[in-house]
Amino acid sequence: MAGSAHDTLAGLRRERPRRAPDDLSHRGVTAPLAAVAAAFTLAQLLLVRPGMGLGWDETVYVSQVSAHAPAAFFSAPRARGVSLLVAPVASWSSSTALLRIYLALLSGLALFLALRTWRGLLPARVLALAGALFASLWVTLFYGPQAMPNYWVAVGALATVACFLRTRAHPRDRAAVWGLAAGAALMAWMRPVDAVWTVLPLLALGLLGRAWRTLAVLLGGLAAGAVEWVVEACTSYGGLARRLSAGSAIQGGLGWHLAVVDQLRSLGGRALCRPCTGDLPNPAVTVWWYVLPPLAALGLTVAVRARRTAATALPLACAATAAFPYLFLIGYAAPRFLLPAYALLVLPVAGALAHLVTASRPSRRPVVVTLVCLGLAAHLVVQLAVLVHLVRGTTAAHRVWSRTAAELHRLGVRPPCLVTGNEAIPVAFYAGCSSAATTGHNANSTEHGIALTARRLPVAALVPKGSRPPAYARAWVSVPLGDQRLYYVVPEGGA
Numbered sequence: 001m002a003g004s005a006h007d008t009l010a011g012l013r014r015e016r017p018r019r020a021p022d023d024l025s026h027r028g029v030t031a032p033l034a035a036v037a038a039a040f041t042l043a044q045l046l047l048v049r050p051g052m053g054l055g056w057d058e059t060v061y062v063s064q065v066s067a068h069a070p071a072a073f074f075s076a077p078r079a080r081g082v083s084l085l086v087a088p089v090a091s092w093s094s095s096t097a098l099l100r101i102y103l104a105l106l107s108g109l110a111l112f113l114a115l116r117t118w119r120g121l122l123p124a125r126v127l128a129l130a131g132a133l134f135a136s137l138w139v140t141l142f143y144g145p146q147a148m149p150n151y152w153v154a155v156g157a158l159a160t161v162a163c164f165l166r167t168r169a170h171p172r173d174r175a176a177v178w179g180l181a182a183g184a185a186l187m188a189w190m191r192p193v194d195a196v197w198t199v200l201p202l203l204a205l206g207l208l209g210r211a212w213r214t215l216a217v218l219l220g221g222l223a224a225g226a227v228e229w230v231v232e233a234c235t236s237y238g239g240l241a242r243r244l245s246a247g248s249a250i251q252g253g254l255g256w257h258l259a260v261v262d263q264l265r266s267l268g269g270r271a272l273c274r275p276c277t278g279d280l281p282n283p284a285v286t287v288w289w290y291v292l293p294p295l296a297a298l299g300l301t302v303a304v305r306a307r308r309t310a311a312t313a314l315p316l317a318c319a320a321t322a323a324f325p326y327l328f329l330i331g332y333a334a335p336r337f338l339l340p341a342y343a344l345l346v347l348p349v350a351g352a353l354a355h356l357v358t359a360s361r362p363s364r365r366p367v368v369v370t371l372v373c374l375g376l377a378a379h380l381v382v383q384l385a386v387l388v389h390l391v392r393g394t395t396a397a398h399r400v401w402s403r404t405a406a407e408l409h410r411l412g413v414r415p416p417c418l419v420t421g422n423e424a425i426p427v428a429f430y431a432g433c434s435s436a437a438t439t440g441h442n443a444n445s446t447e448h449g450i451a452l453t454a455r456r457l458p459v460a461a462l463v464p465k466g467s468r469p470p471a472y473a474r475a476w477v478s479v480p481l482g483d484q485r486l487y488y489v490v491p492e493g494g495a
Contacts, residue, residue, distance in 0.1 A: 041104050053096055408460055
């Protein structure tokens with residue numbers, strides 16, 4: 001057994017990418033991948049409403065570069081990648097629809113480029129099917145046009161693993177070298193800690209194979225993407241160790257937490273499952289999760305027989321390390337956390353499905369093709385049903401924030417102004433105000449500071465019904481507002 005493992009590792013180190021027979025023509029690869037990316041873009045524009053409004057985290061990222069509202073408090077785990085990504089639109093326009101369209105187009109292009117880096121490593125039909133599988137997940141469609149980092153880590157991971165394989169095989173391939181650096185930088189630019197988890201197998205394989213040049217390019221890309229985050233840690237968070245510690249505290253304290261069941265609960269369309277309680281979704285919604293591991297194992301078996309072991313084993317290993325902290329180290333769940341793992345897992349899964357269709361006996365092939373097509377069709381219907389339900393609920397929730405902002409304006413709380421209390425960050429963004437908190441992970445002010453601000457600017461405090469207002473707001477005018485109460489003050493001449 002030990003000898004077999006050693007031989008397998010040696011094979012991974014020696015293996016060179018083999019050009020697949022149907023990849024001899026650029027057009028034979030480009031056309032199907034472009035079709036998948038175009039369909040993905042169109043599906044986002046049709047299914048994820050451009051006017052859905054921005055979510056809580058989105059308002060934080062967009063506010064950093066927005067001309068519409070002051071920058072919200074930027075907590076320790078966040079990175080500036082998303083803010084810079086949306087800056088070409090958000091810096092001059094407050095249109096959410098325009099921002100969604102821009103991100104949908106950009107995410108479709110990114111998926112095409114990431115899949116194309118695998119040209120020659122895997123057959124074109126496998127790449128096209130893998131892209132379609134990933135693009136048709138509700139979580140991919142929902143977050144592709146959003147100002148959130150996880151999708152971009154996913155496409156960065158796809159490109160990084162492919163370019164790593166190419167660079168080890170052909171060190172003078174400049175396109176692969178630049179692609180490796182760019183993919184690693186993109187991941188670290190968006191979420192530095194996630195980037196490190198994702199590339200752990202690449203670092204290990206590079207060390208074992210003494211691929212020093214490839215390692216240098218990979219580490220250089222990670223450093224280039226993370227340098228701003230590290231510098232900001234030293235200038236604004238008291239050092240890198242303290243920023244990592246603060247990020248861990250915000251996530252509930254990193255440690256052994258079995259979040260697998262939490263992730264299953266979130267598959268029914270819960271964007272954030274914290275606390276993650278309640279029943280599991282209908283089995284029809286979660287069955288694809290149970291099918292992934294056996295199909296991935298079959299894909300690896302097929303790849304070993306076809307002597308494409310590295311092109312399948314390496315994305316599997318990176319998917320495992322990318323998913324590990326979100327399955328076992330945090331005490332809550334969000335489906336978007338696993339997007340990088342899904343992007344890498346679909347490669348062996350697509351290989352397994354293609355094998356089931358092409359390797360079956362001619363007499364059985366019609367039955368196998370029918371079963372596979374029916375399974376994929378049912379999967380697509382479920383994904384779209386979850387997506388439509390989630391988009392409808394999210395749009396309704398965001399409209400509540402928009403109505404609250406409109407009520408603030410009606411009462412005289414207009415920019416420049418300050419909003420504090422319940423859901424202050426998104427409401428403040430919608431109203432064009434600053435936000436403040438005195439407790440919690442987003443604490444950035446004090447009660448005394450808010451009271452002083454209220455002497456010169458309009459200030460509003462949102463308090464859940466039945467709760468006492470903060471001491472500084474008890475003398476302010478108050479009105480009921482949905483399931484909360486609004487306390488506000490507009491100083492003379494301050495509106």
